[in-house]
Amino acid sequence: MRKYLKPLVLCISLLTGVETAWSRDLVLAISEGSSGGTDHARVIAKYQGLADAIGQSIDQKVNVVFIREFPALEEGLQNNRFDLAIARPSDYPARGMRDHGYQYVASARPDGQCLLIVPKDSPYQTLADIKGKRIVLPGAASYMAKFCSAELRDRGIDLTKERVERVREQGAVPFYLKNKFGDVGGVASYSGVANSLDKTGHRVLHTSVSQPYFPLIAHKAFSAAQIAAMQSALRALPDTEPGRDVLKSVGIQGFDTSTEKRLRNLLTWLER
Structure with a gap:
């Protein structure tokens, strides 16, 4: 058996x-x-x-x-x-x-959301204000870059026609904005960057749709x-x-x- x-x-x-x-x-x-x-x-x-x-x-x-x-x-x-x-x-x-x-x-x-952030003293108040400005985003292949791009696309801003600065890590976005290498940046709502905006001297200009x-x-x-x-x-x-x-x-x-x-x-x- x-x-x-x-x-x-x-x-x-x-x-x-x-x-x-x-x-x-x-x-x-x-x-x-x-x-x-x-x-x-x-x-x-x-x-x-x-x-x-x-x-x-x-x-x-x-x-x-x-x-x-x-x-x-x-x-x-x-x-x-x-x-x-x-x-x-x-x-x-x-x-x-x-x-x-x-x-x-x-x-x-x-x-999760894409937060578009600017320095607290930035004159920009709406998405219309950032057309033609320098937009700082993570690498084009990253999820948050795609997320922010889709949101901006739906709001009438085509990134292929804008001045986009790419950074390797989201943590670099506040540095770029602080040092005038960019005017507005995109970060994840759940990121450490988003949780530290008061400390880094930034504010949210626009909050995307939720996903x-x-x-x-x-x-x-x-x-x-x-x-x-x-x-x-x-x-x-x-x-x-x-x-x-x-x-x-x-x-x-x-x-x-x-x-x-x-x-x-x-x-x-x-x-x-």
């Missing part, structure tokens, strides 16, 4: 696919964008509580894996290597859904009931002290499970 056991197990594995694979621990991939000085141990400490909350909702152990580089994130989504992924910038989860079959779970609250921030997506093999269980657990996090600790650790206010349509439309908006 034993000689038939291994072929039988192999056959069952091939037939049941993910159900057999899920006898193992699940993987939650974490991407924090271009954050520089982080490491795997810090990311595990920061997100394991969230992984535990998700895992408890579906009776599975979920482990955190830090994905530092964007190519590794893209490759992992493309080849369905991750059971779950939460990532910024948001275009990666959006492509995971559109191109690679991942399912929507939630996004973080609050949403889903830090989305959480799941492998296509999860059932609708499992997705619903995860969503219920995420919505409930603010209701308990341990849940609030999880949110504080991650650095967000909560999870929004109603942003799927907007996330699915994000790439169309960016690429229009």
